[in-house]
Amino acid sequence: MSHPSTDMAARPDAAPAIQITGVTRRFLTPEGTFNTAMHDFSLTVKRGEFVCVVGPTGCGKSTTLNLVTGLITPSAGQVRVMGQPVIGIDRRVGFVFQSDALFPWRSVLDNVAAGPRYRGVPRAEANDKARMWIARVGLGAYESLYPHQLSGGMRKRVALAQTFINEPEILLLDEPFSALDVQTRTVMQDELLRLWAGTGASVVFVTHDLEEAVALADQVVVLTASPATVKKVHAIDLPRPRVMSEIRYEPAFIEIARRIWDDLRDEVTLGQRVALDRTTTILRTETA
Amino acid sequence: MTTDNTMAPTERPASDFSLDNLERRALARQRRRSSIVLTLRVAIFVIVIALWELATGLGWIDPFFFGRPSGVARQIYEWMTEGTSQGSLWFQMWVTIEETVLGFLIGSVAGIVCGIALGRNRFLADVFSIYIKIANSIPRVVLGSIFIISLGLGMASKVALAVVMVFFVVFANAFQGVREADRAMIANAQILGASPWQLTTSVVIPSAMSWILASLHVSFGFALVGAVVGEFLGSKQGVGLLISTAQGAFNANGVFAAMIILAVMALGAEYIITGIENRIVRWKPAALNEHGG
Numbered sequence: 001m002s003h004p005s006t007d008m009a010a011r012p013d014a015a016p017a018i019q020i021t022g023v024t025r026r027f028l029t030p031e032g033t034f035n036t037a038m039h040d041f042s043l044t045v046k047r048g049e050f051v052c053v054v055g056p057t058g059c060g061k062s063t064t065l066n067l068v069t070g071l072i073t074p075s076a077g078q079v080r081v082m083g084q085p086v087i088g089i090d091r092r093v094g095f096v097f098q099s100d101a102l103f104p105w106r107s108v109l110d111n112v113a114a115g116p117r118y119r120g121v122p123r124a125e126a127n128d129k130a131r132m133w134i135a136r137v138g139l140g141a142y143e144s145l146y147p148h149q150l151s152g153g154m155r156k157r158v159a160l161a162q163t164f165i166n167e168p169e170i171l172l173l174d175e176p177f178s179a180l181d182v183q184t185r186t187v188m189q190d191e192l193l194r195l196w197a198g199t200g201a202s203v204v205f206v207t208h209d210l211e212e213a214v215a216l217a218d219q220v221v222v223l224t225a226s227p228a229t230v231k232k233v234h235a236i237d238l239p240r241p242r243v244m245s246e247i248r249y250e251p252a253f254i255e256i257a258r259r260i261w262d263d264l265r266d267e268v269t270l271g272q273r274v275a276l277d278r279t280t281t282i283l284r285t286e287t288a
Numbered sequence: 289m290t291t292d293n294t295m296a297p298t299e300r301p302a303s304d305f306s307l308d309n310l311e312r313r314a315l316a317r318q319r320r321r322s323s324i325v326l327t328l329r330v331a332i333f334v335i336v337i338a339l340w341e342l343a344t345g346l347g348w349i350d351p352f353f354f355g356r357p358s359g360v361a362r363q364i365y366e367w368m369t370e371g372t373s374q375g376s377l378w379f380q381m382w383v384t385i386e387e388t389v390l391g392f393l394i395g396s397v398a399g400i401v402c403g404i405a406l407g408r409n410r411f412l413a414d415v416f417s418i419y420i421k422i423a424n425s426i427p428r429v430v431l432g433s434i435f436i437i438s439l440g441l442g443m444a445s446k447v448a449l450a451v452v453m454v455f456f457v458v459f460a461n462a463f464q465g466v467r468e469a470d471r472a473m474i475a476n477a478q479i480l481g482a483s484p485w486q487l488t489t490s491v492v493i494p495s496a497m498s499w500i501l502a503s504l505h506v507s508f509g510f511a512l513v514g515a516v517v518g519e520f521l522g523s524k525q526g527v528g529l530l531i532s533t534a535q536g537a538f539n540a541n542g543v544f545a546a547m548i549i550l551a552v553m554a555l556g557a558e559y560i561i562t563g564i565e566n567r568i569v570r571w572k573p574a575a576l577n578e579h580g581g
Contacts, residue, residue, distance in 0.1 A: 069479055089478055101476035105494045105571040114490075118481035146571045166480065 015083025017202035018045040023077030037063050039227040050203040052213035055223030056271025061206040065172045069093055094168025096159055098175040102147045108158050109143040115166040133161040153184040164195055173205045189244040214257045215247050222263045225271035232263050355540035363545040383525040384515055391450020392511035396458045403462025428452050429517055436522045450514035454507040461503035465496025501565045508557050
């Protein structure tokens with residue numbers, strides 16, 4: 001997590017995949033006051049690296065991802081993707097959402113083919129490619145069904161196929177499996193690693209689940225409670241390929257998880273207090 | 289309780305709880321329930337009509353002011369067989385339907401287009417919202433008089449009133465539907481590569497569809513009201529004129545008869561619109577379909 005040297009920025013092909021430098025983000029709340037979501041936030045993701053971001057609830061984890069997509073802009077500081085400053089939505093970025101962001105009026109096939117279709121690929125070609133990805137996530141028999149006819153895990157598979165079909169060089173995931181039950185979540189984590197292996201994509205995976213972060217990542221970034229800054233970065237040197245259902249019982253895994261939890265615990269406590277204070281303030285102003 | 293069951297309740301063997309049996313009994317229970325509902329519906333209709341007929345027959349209320357069911361039926365039969373004072377009943381109905389459908393189509397298309405355009409453009413929405421509110425709070429039926437003055441006694445003035453009645457309802461719903469489109473879904477489409485136009489046609493409009501369809505249900509009724517009130521205010525043809533003629537002749541039966549004819553027309557239209565809606569929103573789960581926006 002070294003700060004970027006100037007010669008690295010000069011050679012875009014060698015630049016890190018994502019480089020967030022000194023970003024502060026403030027926004028106007030509906031009550032007319034300014035709220036600071038991030039303060040002097042810096043983060044570097046190397047090419048092909050799998051980075052997990054953990055932090056207390058409401059600390060601005062998702063804001064990190066939105067900065068990279070270009071959906072929001074920093075109030076101060078700089079965000080670079082592949083060495084170039086972010087202006088608007090980058091075509092090399094893929095995003096998997098926490099909530100169900102599939103199009104409910106489209107069949108599985110049309111959902112997966114949406115990306116190529118938007119990008120001007122002819123229908124027949126887009127459908128062929130979509131069928132390949134649907135088969136790859138194991139939904140070959142379900143291409144004509146609608147999202148509401150699928151289970152939560154199957155919908156996540158469709159979402160993964162929908163994102164991977166665009167062959168993103170940068171893959172952002174915002175607590176993608178948090179709504180799934182534990183067994184399905186383990187299966188989907190394996191699925192994600194399998195799909196990711198060999199793509200060379202750089203991944204930022206936001207989660208509140210510490211074990212999930214340790215199991216998946218090369219680096220785990222711990223954020224502080226609001227406003228978010230990077231507290232510490234932990235390297236996870238567990239060998240790949242990893243098997244999700246087994247890795248969490250290995251002594252090395254448990255040791256790393258404990259070390260990171262020591263960091264995270266204080267922030268979680270602090271985060272709870274901040275949230276509590278905020279609620280109390282709101283209550284007090286409402287009753288006043 | 290066991291009428292649908294061949295076993296006596298006291299000596300019910302274990303096989304009686306087989307799935308087959310349970311299913312059969314559940315089905316029977318459902319059938320019985322729906323037949324009771326139907327019976328009660330018919331009974332209520334018969335009782336109300338019979339009471340009305342009886343009350344006028346026994347002189348409790350004056351049939352001159354309140355009409356009587358047999359009189360209304362006779363009036364409808366007369367109109368159907370001999371025609372009305374303005375000509376054939378079918379022609380009167382046709383005129384009203386034509387005005388209603390024209391007003392409905394023009395008003396809803398304009399409402400959908402304006403609603404989506406303003407819903408997608410925050411700045412335009414902020415500028416125009418105040419005027420929409422003002423226009424919405426005016427009792428629009430009054431505009432009928434203006435339309436009669438400016439567009440004459442023909443069809444144009446009725447169509448114009450129906451358009452005004454329909455437009456605001458559809459507009460408000462289309463606008464709200466666009467605003468309620470899921471943020472994550474929009475962001476997803478943007479990141480997948482959708483241009484602003486693709487975003488509007490492939491995400492925003494489909495997600496506003498259930499709102500728009502819900503408003504179309506209501507607004508066909510409004511179009512009919514617009515057309516009939518327009519005819520009422522001044523016209524040469526139409527069911528609305530039948531009502532005002534009957535009113536002028538103190539013919540209460542005539543007013544009720546025209547009312548029933550209008551109700552039949554509205555129900556027919558409702559049936560057609562529901563059919564179209566079910567075709568459009570086939571992707572929805574059945575439960576969602578029912579509360580439809």
